[in-house]
Amino acid sequence: KAGVTQTPRYLIKTRGQQVTLSCSPISGHRSVSWYQQTPGQGLQFLFEYFSETQRNKGNFPGRFSGRQFSNSRSEMNVSTLELGDSALYLCASSLTGLHNQRGEQFFGPGTRLTVL
């Protein structure tokens, strides 16, 4: 079974631009969560989508948004990029979330975003 895939793997943008990252979950997984990882803050939760609906949201500004499609693929968008948005953005998928024994999340390889 193919794992979680993320595209692109690397991205360089300048301040003020916007960016869209894509995540394809493991086949059959319906929950997709997004995380930001930085050396200073570690791994921080951005949001989770399940069946095309945002089910939970972390403490990030409104410049960070996402969506999920009917095939469970998800995109996240960051508008008006700031230098502090430079990070590794990880997507994780799970069958239905964490409410049962099979709810463990599997991470994709991440997208490394650099904002200049």
Place this chain on the structure above:
Amino acid sequence: EDKVVQSPLSLVVHEGDTVTLNCSYEVTNFRSLLWYKQEKKAPTFLFMLTSSGIEKKSGRLSSILDKKELFSILNITATQTGDSAIYLCAVGMGAGGTSYGKLTFGQGTILTVHP
């Protein structure tokens, strides 16, 4: 505020040593505790713990959860250089359908195993 704290933050050992990594948490609506290993790429899943006192084991790695004292430990016996990585502890919360896909992570423990 939900909090997950790992200790130590870094650890240097020699091959063959046994290590114990700690994770304590203060969260609302605890659902599960997960351990991940992260090398130079995305975290890879190790264990998910939901019940107190039941040890989960995979080869040289084992983990246990204490829901009364709000902590978990990850043990690695007979360490190898390939165990060098960041070990992340994360807590999943959920009640009434919310927070299911959200994990709150600790800072991680950087483990270095020397030959």
